[in-house]
Amino acid sequence: MAELTHVIFTAALYVSLLALVLGFVRFLRGPSSADRVVALDIMTTCGIALIVFIAFFGGRAIYVDVALVYALLSFLGVIAVGRYLEGGL
Amino acid sequence: MIAFIGSLICLAGSVFLLLGALGLLRMPDVYNRMQAGTKATTLGSLLTLLGIGIAQPAWLLKLLILVIFILLTNPISSNVLVRAAHFKGVKLTEKTVRDNLKDDQEKGGDGD
Amino acid sequence: MQRIKSFVLGMLVLFALWVAIAGTDRDELVAGFLIALLISWIFRRNFELLGELRLNPQALLRIPVYLALFLRELVKSSLDVARRVLSPSLPINPGIVKVRTKLQSKLGRIILANSITLTPGTMTVETRGEYLYIHWIDTQCEDVEAATRSIVHCFEQHLEVIFG
Structure with a gap:
């Protein structure tokens, strides 16, 4: 059982990583700056999940x-960029 | 056993993350991309973190704080970005049936 | 009175956050209390929003009901996104519609706008007073009243009790 659990968690890690990569493809393709920031926003959400995965596999609570x-x-970064695009910064 | 349940929840969450990213690629304009992205990734990260929290109960409290934080901030950042995109005049896709906001902006200047 | 209430509520939230992250050591508790006091005093203007939360039992009982409704809608919306993304023809019919809310409280409107963003197929683009402009991925009606009924109503009836 422990073996299977580990395999499923590893699969989840790779699926999340794939999500990050797909977000990065949108980030590179654009076409407008708004598209890129939207992609960045999605990528950070995936990034949070990935950091927690690292914490889990390394067994180190500090990464949480x-x-x-x-x-x-x-x-804060996304809000700042949004404000900047609006011209309010 | 409880770790196994956690791993399944975690896998479901990562699949939602993937679907959100896929929506980001497939949708035709910024607005639809943001729709697909925000919803699916919010639930996705929520389930992923909860799955890990179930497998590692000592971290559950901190992960719950993270989940609540994501739940509160994701819609706000998507709202700010979409508003900025509309303000900058990023075009909606040709499939769009109606844009009431643009009509109102042209009619009466911008209120706010 | 309203000011004291929002100040105390804000401080309690900050202090609870501190305890949840830093633990219940005695020194941590003292430091957390002082810092929560300081922050909620510096940002007392911004915390005035919290004073709009009603504290009678009827309103407090509605909060879990609202949370359950919200989580159900979140799951439904993610499944909806999954269905649209995975179908080869990409079935979307997007548009920006205008809806009106009855809520008077600012905090209530913020929470309404954020809830709409996380429910199936709708996303708030702009708010102007009592009007919200909503990007709808599958536009069914363009009329203000009809759109209000189908998007806003299910949340509004609960938020009205909680915030007024």
């Missing part, structure tokens, strides 16, 4: 805090 801080900062 890293994910928490990353969530805070990426939210």
Whole structure:
């Protein structure tokens, strides 16, 4: 059972990684800057999940805090870019 | 056993993350991309983190805080981005049937 | 009175967050209390929104009901996205419609807008006073009243009790 659980968690890790890569494809293709920021927003959400995966596989709780801080900062970043696009910054 | 259930929830969550990213690729304009992206990835990350939290109960509280934070911030950031896109005049796809916001902006200037 | 209420609510939320992250060590509790006090005093203007939360039992009982409704809609919306993304013909019929909300409270409107973003096929683009402009992936009606009934109503009836 423990073996199977590990396999499923690893599969989930790779599926999330694939999601990040697909987001990155949209990030590269654009075409407008708004598309790129939208892609970045989705990528950060996948990134949070991936950091927690790293914490889980490494068994290190400190990475959960890293994910928490990353969530805070990426939210601020996306808001700042949105404001900038609107011309309000 | 409980770790096994957690792993299944986690896998379901990662599939939703993938579907959100796929929507990001397939949809024709910014607005539809954001729709697909925000919804599916919010549920996806929620399930992924909960699955790990079930397998690792010591972290559950912190992961729950992370989940609540994602649940609160994801719609806000999507709203800000879409508003900025509409403000900049990013075109809606040809399939679009109606744009009431643009009509109102042309009619009466911008209120806010 | 309203100010004190929002101040105390904001401080409680910050303090709970601190305890959940830092643990219940005695020094941590003292430091967390002081920092929560300081932050909620510095940002007391921004926290005034929280004062719109009603604290009578009827409103408090509605919060779990609302959360359950919200989570159900979130799951439904993700499945809806999955269906649209996976079908080869990409069945979308997008449009931006205008709806009107009865809610007076600012916080209530914010929560309504965010809930709409996470429900099936709809996403808030802009809010102007009592009007919300919503991007609808499968536009069924363009009229304000009809769109309000089909998008806003199910959330509004609960939020009305909680925030007024």
